[in-house]
Amino acid sequence: MKFSSVARVSVVAAITALALTSCAANEGSPSASGSASDSPAASNLSGELVGVGASSQGTAQTTWGAGFQTANEKVTVNYDPSGSGAGRKAFIAGGAAFAGSDSALSDEELAGSFGTCKADTKAIDIPVYISPIAVIFNVDGVKDLNLDAATLAGIFSGKITQWNDPAIVALNKDAKLPDAKINAVHRSDASGTTKNFADYLNQNAPDVWTEKPADDFPYTGGEGAQGTSGVVDAVTNGTNMIGYADASRAGKLGVVKVKVGDKFVGYSAEAAAAVVAESPLVEGRGANDLAIKLDRKTTDATHYPIVLVSYAIACETYKDPAQGTLTKAYLEYITSEAGQKAAAEKAGNAPLSADLSKKVATAVGSIK
Incomplete structure (x- = not known):
């Protein structure tokens, strides 16, 4: 398993040099579950995967990074939990393969361009963490x-x-x-x-x-x-x-x-x-954009309305196909039953429901 201490990414505009530390350095060192079924299948993937964003995902991302790197020894996963806003800015500017964000992309952000994505393609919001x-x-x-x-x-x-x-x-x-x-x-x-x-x-x-x-x-x-x-x-x-x-x-x-x-x-x-299960998707977005409009006005005491859905924001099509392949594989793992179980054991988050998991699998499967 490899955890690099710092990865530096150059980005345009306001983000000129963003220091990225590995999951382990940022949030402690919990490992993924020890059983083979809780780690992704071994593969020939290689390279560095950089994510920036929500600190709420910190423990989960540490766990996911450890599990993914265990099965993919030639891959280094670096996630910087510097906040949702910083994550979206870094991703939009081209400084990260994905963003972790407790807020879905706004209409204004979706109307712009994305430095990591192939020209004339957009990004999508994929729920990965409910807490x-x-x-x-x-x-x-x-x-x-x-x-x-x-x-x-x-x-x-x-x-x-x-x-x-x-x-x-x-x-x-x-x-x-x-x-x-x-x-x-x-x-x-x-x-x-x-x-x-x-x-x-x-x-x-x-x-x-x-x-x-x-x-x-x-x-x-x-x-x-x-x-x-x-x-x-x-x-x-x-x-x-x-x-x-x-x-x-x-x-x-x-x-x-x-x-x-x-x-x-x-x-x-x-x-x-x-609460998430009873909330609709945001209307007017692409078929694979799974932003959720949370309805927090419940009077049902079996519900807890102060909830966040945290997303992985990724490209529909990546400018660099190798980054697309690596990001897709990582998101497949973290949204899988094994990945969600591993995170829940460490972070206490709610695993994706069966219905949402199907939609997420389709969305992740569409990434190129």
């Missing part, structure tokens, strides 16, 4: 915390600033909430996790969260932190903190139960996957 977003907290004297969408929107927009605010007290009658300032942490980088979190707030509390969901955090208050790790570190090491992060990174921090219908619900991979 709940945990609202994490570290508050003196508080072990359990219930919040609804309107209260969360008030906290992160800066309208609710004290932990013993009446809106929070009303939802937590048995908690000893401190008379202390709320320190709310958000992503400082362009983040699909932010966009998904904001989309939940905007769908369920539009009178409070009035800004359109976007990768950039829209309000000026609170504390910004770089990447998933930055948010988790800030909440862990601060006082009276709250933030949001991919659930795989929640660790031992307190996790908010959110109100769904008339109950308060904790996250689970299954509850998050239930």
Whole structure:
């Protein structure tokens, strides 16, 4: 198995030199499952595969990279978890074979050109990772915390600033909430996790969260932190903190139960996957573009609405056929039953459903 420590990719425009470190260097060193059935079949593939993007995929990409390299000893997989926005920019500029993104390509991005792709062809969004977003907290004297969408929107927009605010007290009658300032942490980088979190707030509390969901955090208050790790570190090491992060990174921090219908619900991979299963594809896109329009207004307490679908963004047809072959093989592995199982064991994400897996297999199979 090979893990190169740094791979440098030259890209145009704003990205002139992007340092890319391997999965293992970026997110620790979990390996793929030890059983042969959990690794991709051996092949004669060779070369370097560069991905850039969502830090939410960090643990999964480490696991996938290890499994793929074990079966393909002449391949090096490098994934830089520098954020969804950075990943899409690098891919569009031609500096990565694929992007990992918690946001699908926008209409504006799809209308442009892609440096990695063959001229006059487009990129496609392929779901590879489904995970709940945990609202994490570290508050003196508080072990359990219930919040609804309107209260969360008030906290992160800066309208609710004290932990013993009446809106929070009303939802937590048995908690000893401190008379202390709320320190709310958000992503400082362009983040699909932010966009998904904001989309939940905007769908369920539009009178409070009035800004359109976007990768950039829209309000000026609170504390910004770089990447998933930055948010988790800030909440862990601060006082009276709250933030949001991919659930795989929640660790031992307190996790908010959110109100769904008339109950308060904790996250689970299954509850998050239930929301995805009932959400339609975005209309008006190519047959193999599988961007999902998440419906987060559920009142079913078996569902968890703060969920992200993270994509691998790849070319329909690659400018370099060898890169197309390598990317296609890698995506076939990570979206296979074995690849999804390996990631779920390490990251706790929800494997793709049978119905979505069929669509994904068709989309990946179309890559040239």
